[in-house]
Amino acid sequence: MSSLSATIQNVFNEPGCGKNANKSEAERKKGCTKQLQPGGAAGGCAFDGAKVALQPLTDVAHLVHGPIACEGNSWDNRGAASSGSQIWRTGFTTDINETDVVFGGEKRLYKAIKEIIEKYDPPAVFVYQTCVPAMTGDDINAVCKAASAKFGKPCIPVNSPGFVGPKNLGNKLAGEALLDHVIGTVEPEVTTPYDLNIIGEYNLSGELWQVKPLFDELGIRISACISGDGRYKDVASSHRARAAMMVCSKAMINVARKMEERYGIPFFEGSFYGIQDSSDSLREIARLLVERGAPADLLDHTEAVIAREEAKAWAAIEPFKKRLTGKKVLLITGGVKSWSVVAALQEAGMELVGTSVKKSTKEDKERIKELMGQDAHMIDDMAPREMYKMLKDAKADIMLSGGKSQFVALKAAMPWLDINQERSHAFMGYIGVVKLVAEIDKAIYNPMWEQLRKRAPWETANNNWQSRAIAQANAEAAALAADPVAAEAARRAKKICHCKSVDLGTIEDAIKTHGLSDVAGVRTHTNASGGCGACAGRVEDILAAQKAPAELLQAAE
Amino acid sequence: MAKVTIGKKACAVNPLKMSQPIGGSFAFLGLRGAMPLLHGSQGCTSFGLTLFVRHFKEAVPMQTTAMSEVATVLGGYENVEQAILNIYKKQKPEIIGICSTGVTETKGDDVDGYIRLIREKHPELANYPLVYVSTPDFKDAFQDGWDKTVAKMVEVLVDKPTSTRRDPARVNVLPGCHLTPGDIEELRTIFEDFGLEPSFLPDIGGSLDGHIPDEFTPTTIGGIGLEEIATMGSASWTIAIGAQMKRAAEAMQARTGVPYRLFERLCGLLPNDEFMAFLSEISGRPVPAKYRRQRGQLADAMLDAHFHIGGRKLAIGAEPDLLFDVASMLHDMGAEIAVAVTTTQSPVLERMPCEEVLIGDLEDLENLAKARDCGLMMTHSHGRQAASRLKIPFYRIGFPMFDRLGAGHLLTVGYRGTRDLIFALANLIIADREDNHQPTPDTWLDPWKDFQPESPDSAVVAPLH
DSSP: HHHHHHHHHHHOTTSSSHHHHHOOHHHHOOOOOOOTTTTSSSSSSSHHHHHHHHTTTSSSSSEEESSSSHTTTTTTTTOOOOSSSGGGGSSSEEOOOOHHHHHHHHHHHHHHHHHHHHHHHSSSSEEEOOOOHHHTTOHHHHHHHHHHHHHOOOOOEOOGGGGGGGGHHHHHHHHHHHHHHTTTSOSSSSOOEEEEEEEOOOOOOTGGTHHHHHHHHTOEEEEEEEEETBBBBHHHHGGOOOOEEEEETTTHHHHHHHHHHHHHHOOEEOOOHHHHHHHHHHHHHHHHHHHHHHTHHHHHHHHHHHHHOOOOHHHHHHHHHHTTOOOOOEEEOGGGHHHHHHHHHHHOEEEEEEEEEETOHHHHHHHHHHHHHOOOOOOOOHHHHHHHHHHHHTTTTTTEEEEEHHHHHHHTOEEEESSSOSSOOOOOOOHHHHHHHHHHHHHOOOTTHHHHHHOOOOOOOOOSSSHHHHHHHHHHHHHHHHHHHHHHHHTTTTTEOOOOOOOOHHHHHHHHHTTTOOOHHHHHHOTTTTSSOTTTHHHHHHHHHHHHHHHEEEEEE | OOEEEOOOOSESSOOOOHHHHHHHHHTTTTTTTTTEEEEEEHHHHHHHHHHHHHHHSOOOOOOOOOOOOHHHHSSSSSHHHHHHHHHHHTTTSSSSEEEOOOOHHHHHHOHHHHHHHHHHHGGTTTTOOEEEEEEOOOOOOOHHHHHHHHHHHHHHHHHOOOOOOOOEEEEEEOTTTTHHHHHHHHHHHHHHHHHHEESSSSSSHSSSOOOOOSOOSSSSSSSHHHHHHHHHHGEEEEEEEEEGGGGHHHHHHHHHOOOEEEOOOSSSSSHHHHHHHHHHHTTTOOHHHHHHHHHHHHHHHHHHHHHHHTTTTEEEEEEHHHHHHHHHHHHHHTTTEEEEESSOOOOGGSSSSEEEEEEEOEEEHHHHHHHOOOOOOEEEGGGGGHHHTTTOEEEEEESOOSSSSSGGGGSHEEEEEEEEHHHHHHHHHHHHHHHHHHOTTTTTSTTTTGGGGOOOGGGSSOOOO
């Protein structure tokens, strides 16, 4: 386990990450993994994250070493698309039993690799470690090494058992596995000055193919996509690419940065969600490639393609704009794509009434703030009833979110659209934004809503679940308004740091008692922002609010 | 009489099986105001949650003790305590149902002991309903997790009756995990039509039937209430559905003295005749005209459909009770159960109407279906890849069904449920014939190919693609 903890430490030391670079040495050691709250946690584990990140590699066998839960409960549940092999959708697991737990499962794992190679002959086998064999001490590195030597086929250990942390850490550990065992192990047959790596793109619903025709037209060659519609050989030889684009802002930053360090491949962080982002990304790709020796006329070609595609996209959005301008969108999404989706929606004239940026980095939030102006309404954790009240108060015409939070909207007879990984529509590039707008239009203008919003014949205006929910919310608000003590308690109980479960009152008291003036001080005394660090901004706001009255007082004296 | 074999592969390919703690949590989802809690790392919960959400298209409550590596090694007392306290304060469920997982069982966490300590330390929890079931992932399967959990619910939540007086109208129903919310609703109607008052434990028909809730709660939005469970000892009968429920039915009898009757099957003509006769007997009422008509409809459906189903070679993969029920019904309709794959041991397996039942995976199902030239595949949604490679009609049964709508309302029980299932299967076969097997001038070029002596089965180790 020592090498795994070393890898985790190494992953936490990420100079490519703005947030990480601003931390002190001691803080960095603690890492950016969120301390999970028993009974209050949601989301996947590190194994889940590693699997999500690598599974879109289509031609390799993904073998999960663990009890049936890890693969049996989760296989073939991703919407990534493949242009070739389907072996990535095959569920392979050692399905370890009690005997393996007691006597160790290494032999079973070795035999499993052998069976897979004999039956399926993939170019490589990725072996995923899980909690139980990690505890019993199965050494997957050793088994993979032995199997690689014996069968003459790369067997890649992915050391990311679920209990080491959340999904996001798993993404990074997956990246480390690629860096350690895959990237740079094969020399490409051909190289061109137009070779580009795309890092952190999973080709969900085949959306990479919404952009690929533009690359093809410009002569830009995707030497490897990590990992959407990826091929083992392409990733193994991706170290000869000229430039890289990092799509998913947090998931694989370590891959992009270390490839820059080791192989001198410059990268930028970009997105293909929205018209502006697509154009910016194409420009940046062309610029980097030309810098690295591609003919300079690539820049002009790129501008021409951008101009043409933008014109087409705007023309296609135009008829929707009339119908959608002023429509309010409640956006609840996990991080990575928040800001770029915001840009896309604003292009169609829609307004955002709130956004959850639970998984976003602070940088993402700043971008949303920038995009949405000073009125940005950040909603980190919304209770179902509040969410419903918000929709019901006609503050939103549609909710956009991931699969699991859809039911509040739908049951409140509010239009909803899936924008997370389980979605079945592709929203990338110029055509993708038009598709997104068309889907929103289709959802909002469905005639069904009108019927569903009508009461059943036996319901009266004040006796249906909707009015009861609103009445309950109003009663709670009224009770608070009538009772200043309770209102103050409720205000103080507001959770500021979700990782360490620290509320506003605790932070205010600490600031007063200890005369704190910065986030580090607050962290020392309350633990707030000692987890993922995303609440540092909120703590700063509290510090400012606490300081303000004191300064006013001084000024008055 | 079937021979039960256990697959010998080191690597399961395309698992049919799902894990025990998920089955256990599923049972808790049939209690009103419940919060299932998995004692394990957060992925254990997250994967299960995703399965349920995609199957039922509903928000599903489920929490985790979020075990970290360090906590796992040191033992999970603090995590269990914190999780219970957090859930108790925040979601305020009426009951927390705890299932262990592989990782905490490997360490050997004594959760029953933890709960005793937690109750001592936090007086507000002294009598708070907490039910714990040991369900390691590395043993058994989904169905086992369900049956152990229901048995534990009976032991913990049902009061010992204080009098021997029984309510003649009241019956306890212990449904297996192979029944859908739609099945439960169908059974509820049948019981009520006999003037009986059924208590379903658990009642996923009340919680996962896809209704609009009266109120937004972060716990289950329906299901059987604790007060109703407590008084199950006053019922006159317990009816267990599916062999898996024998354990719970026996626990009920041991605790309350309520006698039980086990119905291993409720799909097909004769099993429902038996069921109706029993209900008529215990209720003292004749079988209502509605069911006499439905019986006629089922008989007629069998007549119309036997042309299509008769002689079909079926490859079926499901958990034991569902496998036994549906495969037996189709066998009774003249289908040949050519391949039967299941997940875990059960006494019903050796009574399957086929030569062999394999405890295996979907790779086995696919390879055997290919080798034995099957013309119909039935399993959960994960069979979709196999069916499309084999180009044979595919009917989804069991859990999970994530790629089609209405999973919660599919019926297999009762005369009516059987009738509709038969129609759906026959139509699938008709469509397959029309789409893929229209006669051409070349159809009979090799007229004797179906009459060759059979070659031995050697395709089991072949790759899928």
